[in-house]
Amino acid sequence: xxxxxxxxxxxxxxxxxxxxxxxxxxxxxxxxxxxxxxxxxxxxxxxxxxxxxxxxxxxxxxxxxxxxxxxxxxxxxxxxxxxxxxxxxxxxxxxxxxxxxxxxxxxxxxxxxxxxxxxxxxxxxxxxxxxxxxxxxxxxxxxxxxxxxxxxxxxxxxxxxxxxxxxxxxxxxxxxxxxxxxxxxxxxxxxxxxxxxxxxxxxxxxxxxxxxxxxxxxxxxxxxxx
Numbered sequence: 001x002x003x004x005x006x007x008x009x010x011x012x013x014x015x016x017x018x019x020x021x022x023x024x025x026x027x028x029x030x031x032x033x034x035x036x037x038x039x040x041x042x043x044x045x046x047x048x049x050x051x052x053x054x055x056x057x058x059x060x061x062x063x064x065x066x067x068x069x070x071x072x073x074x075x076x077x078x079x080x081x082x083x084x085x086x087x088x089x090x091x092x093x094x095x096x097x098x099x100x101x102x103x104x105x106x107x108x109x110x111x112x113x114x115x116x117x118x119x120x121x122x123x124x125x126x127x128x129x130x131x132x133x134x135x136x137x138x139x140x141x142x143x144x145x146x147x148x149x150x151x152x153x154x155x156x157x158x159x160x161x162x163x164x165x166x167x168x169x170x171x172x173x174x175x176x177x178x179x180x181x182x183x184x185x186x187x188x189x190x191x192x193x194x195x196x197x198x199x200x201x202x203x204x205x206x207x208x209x210x211x212x213x214x215x216x217x218x219x220x221x222x223x224x225x226x
Contacts, residue, residue: 005144012108014103014108015101016074017074017100017102021099026065030063030137031063031136032067033067033158035048035130036131037068038071039070040079041080044150048152050091051088054088054090056098062159069100069103069109070103070128081100084096114128114131116128116148129148130147131147142165143165167223171199172191184205184219187204187217200221202220
């Protein structure tokens with residue numbers, strides 16, 4: 001199954017470290033991030049889950065729920081979580097803040113196209129790549145990022161993507177290269193010159209280009225400080 005941006009994300013059922021869930025019910029009216037891991041008790045995945053857990057408050061402030069997936073059992077996940085909590089000082093003696101999906105048969109990994117053909121476990125079965133699915137409150141896929149098993153994710157970048165998605169839903173802007181909250185945004189080309197003043201009372205800066213075309217317009221938004 002190929003999932004494209006804008007598609008409704010599958011409403012799958014799964015066993016997790018908090019019990020069985022139906023994805024859309026679990027998500028509710030929140031944003032969600034589902035991110036996959038090649039296997040339990042692996043070094044890079046341990047650092048990633050530790051980082052994600054330590055950032056959970058930042059995601060919650062943005063109305064985002066986290067859920068992870070690995071191709072091992074719930075029992076294995078629960079044991080691994082103790083290692084992760086030990087690795088991350090902020091998690092010691094606390095409940096792990098989000099669930100892990102058990103996908104031993106790789107049914108969900110296959111459904112979502114997450115298997116990495118170049119990475120296999122001891123039994124020769126393919127492992128999942130490091131997928132990141134960002135799902136909106138409308139249950140539609142907003143962003144998909146794929147990393148190979150050998151490259152850990154950068155969670156500050158994932159937060160930045162969330163900030164951009166949430167801002168550009170509210171305002172008719174796009175975020176440029178290396179954008180961070182508080183930086184100038186680009187006015188979308190669909191905004192006509194007649195609409196600019198109404199849409200952007202903050203004021204718009206037109207960047208003169210050799211072509212003479214008036215397409216590069218920047219604005220620093222009053223509500224651009226996530």
